[in-house]
Amino acid sequence: xxRHVDTRDVFKHPVRCFRCDxxxxxxxxxxxxxxxxxxxxxxxxxxLSDDGYMSLVSSVRDMIRSISSFAVY
Numbered sequence: 296x297x298r299h300v301d302t303r304d305v306f307k308h309p310v311r312c313f314r315c316d317x318x319x320x321x322x323x324x325x326x327x328x329x330x331x332x333x334x335x336x337x338x339x340x341x342x343l344s345d346d347g348y349m350s351l352v353s354s355v356r357d358m359i360r361s362i363s364s365f366a367v368y
Contacts, residue, residue, distance in 0.1 A: 302362050303327070308355055313347060314339040326355045 303324035310326060311318045312334040319335040326332075332341040343352055 303359055306362075308351075308358075310341055310343075310348070310351065312337060312339055312341055313345075323355050323359055326352060327359055 301324075304322055306323050307320040308323060308326060309318035309320050310332060315334060315337040317334070317336040319332075319341075321332055326343065330342065330344050332343065333339070334341055342348070
């Protein structure tokens with residue numbers, strides 16, 4: 296029996312915290328859909344609506360669209 300796996304909840308991508316300059320890994324879904332993430336190193340709020348994260352969020356959304364176009368249901 297095959298099960299559907301949502302890659303947005305499995306694949307992760309690093310997000311660099313501007314406060315401590317360390318990268319934490321978050322799911323693609325979290326990066327694409329959440330406005331705020333919490334740095335796992337220093338606990339600071341990572342505000343993805345900040346201009347510094349625009350290209351990352353856009354890239355992750357494009358990656359999700361690309362993966363979804365190959366999905367077999």
